[in-house]
Amino acid sequence: MATATLSIPDILENLHIEALNSGACYGDWIPNPSGGEFASINPASGEPLARVLRAGLADYECVVARAQEAFLDWRMVPAPKRGDIVREIASELRIHKASLGALVTLEMGKILPEGLGEVQEMIDVADFAVGLSRQLYGLTMHSERPGHRMYEQWHPLGIVGVISAFNFPVAVWSWNAMIAAVCGDCVLWRPSSETPLTAIAIQKICNRVMERHGLKGVFNLVIGASDPVGEAMIHDGRIPLISFTGSTEVGRHVSEAVASRLGRTILELGGNNGIIVLDDANLDLVLRAVLFGAIGTAGQRCTTTRRLFLQRGIAPKITEALVRAYKQVKIGDPIEEATLMGPLVNRRAVDDMLDGLRRIREQGGEILTGGEHIMGCFVQPTLVRARPDMPILKEEIFAPILYLIEFDDLDQAIHWHNDVPQGLSSAMFTTNLISAETFLSHRGSDCGIANINIGTSGAEIGGAFGGEKETGGGRESGSDSWKAYMRRQTNTINWSAQLPLAQGIRFGV
16 A cells, blocks of 8 residues: 555554553553653644553653563574564564654654655664674784783673654664664663654564564663653663763753763764855755755754855855745645645744744844744745854754855865854765865864765765764764674683783782
């Protein structure tokens, strides 16, 4: 059945979503969690999709205790066998991709191709993790002592706590959960309260796979309020690693709480991403990248393009083309095929955008197009001609607002680009090799991601994802990000009949 023909009841039924759902699970669902009841709202219509019972503190304690027990067995399963189980999860995700993608769209508001793309990203990460399960390599080293061998190995950490945001309600969980699972960790997930149903659907898929292997407690779910459930997670010494995605403000609190107990964090925080366009850039590439980067997910990606630096020679042409394109963006129900931009996630996000536009005008910004509240959670994407000294340029407004800033030379553009607290994703468009290499050099972009002739959004799962400065410094998904989910151990074996001491020290008899 094609996704477009699925009704909301069909989608919910296919994913075993009920009218009232438990929000606490360790393989078995806690039937009546104590945290109160709330509704998941479709931001496009304002209508409730289903209701969820939140986890309370007692439910949280139950789930964590079961995860602790499960870890003792899961860590002893050979990593390639753990990879086989993750492979089965990927197969289940493929089967349910249409319904899951539609549910992401219904619950979060991103357009259907993005919802489907997010589920595909989960599948891709799971496939990556399967291969990784045979590549958890350690090094061997030469000892300075004769008859000794040194090497390092990696062990599972324990329970990995994942606190995810509404804008990528399932993909960010998979970045953490699939990698952590093949590393031998159990996962405790607290999703955004804006998107609980997608989390419940994923948990049910994991439950079915794990049940086939007689396993429970590897993948766990607690849908609960920040206080007490979120606070309990970040202060819990039984959870050695917290992976948090959200605002810099909240991330700073998470970091301080986890650090106070000497735990680890992976922080994916604010983004405020910029693109520099030089006069020699390919105009068609620029327009495609900027439109997707600035309007995709209604400007609610951590990698959304928010600042566009245009060299003066090309600035009029790009500005004119963007104004034309923005006026043609189809805004509406994200489930409809022709829609290019859906709603913001809730009315609070709308209010934040309107307040930001008020301050932009006060600081001298010129609205070139857009900037209006349409109805409900729908807004117009907005282009702003901005001065580089406007204080608001250093903030991240989580909405489709794009600033256009003109510059003369590359050094000036790089300085303005880097002169913000955030440091996630960046890009430059140029056909000049020297300019491109300058942007990627030590004196270029200070972000965790830097691209040439590609926009700021759409990072591939094979590379480590994350940023610098107030973005948090964490890394997830590809490359060697798996090391964050394990503990390193250095081993020395003495196979000689002597016991030489380090640094040639003589001690004892």
